[in-house]
Amino acid sequence: MPVAIAAFIALIGLLALLIVDHGPWTRPVVQAPAAIPTNETAAAAEAAGATVTPTDAKPANEPVPPGPKPVNPDAPKAPQ
Numbered sequence: 001m002p003v004a005i006a007a008f009i010a011l012i013g014l015l016a017l018l019i020v021d022h023g024p025w026t027r028p029v030v031q032a033p034a035a036i037p038t039n040e041t042a043a044a045a046e047a048a049g050a051t052v053t054p055t056d057a058k059p060a061n062e063p064v065p066p067g068p069k070p071v072n073p074d075a076p077k078a079p080q
Contacts, residue, residue, distance in 0.1 A: 045052055
């Protein structure tokens with residue numbers, strides 16, 4: 001009997017999640033690129049008297065291993 005009660009509560013919870021997440025009131029709102037402010041951080045830094053300078057390029061995470069590059073094997077052919 002406790003398993004049936006737990007299963008019933010889980011089912012009610014699952015249905016509630018589906019209704020809330022996929023109901024007619026959860027339509028995506030697409031904004032135009034002009035509506036997203038992109039210069040607020042630069043303006044705040046300039047107002048504070050800071051200067052913005054680009055950073056150096058990041059080095060590669062791993063060095064290239066010595067020796068020849070391994071070859072990928074051919075894909076197996078489909079049986080005819």
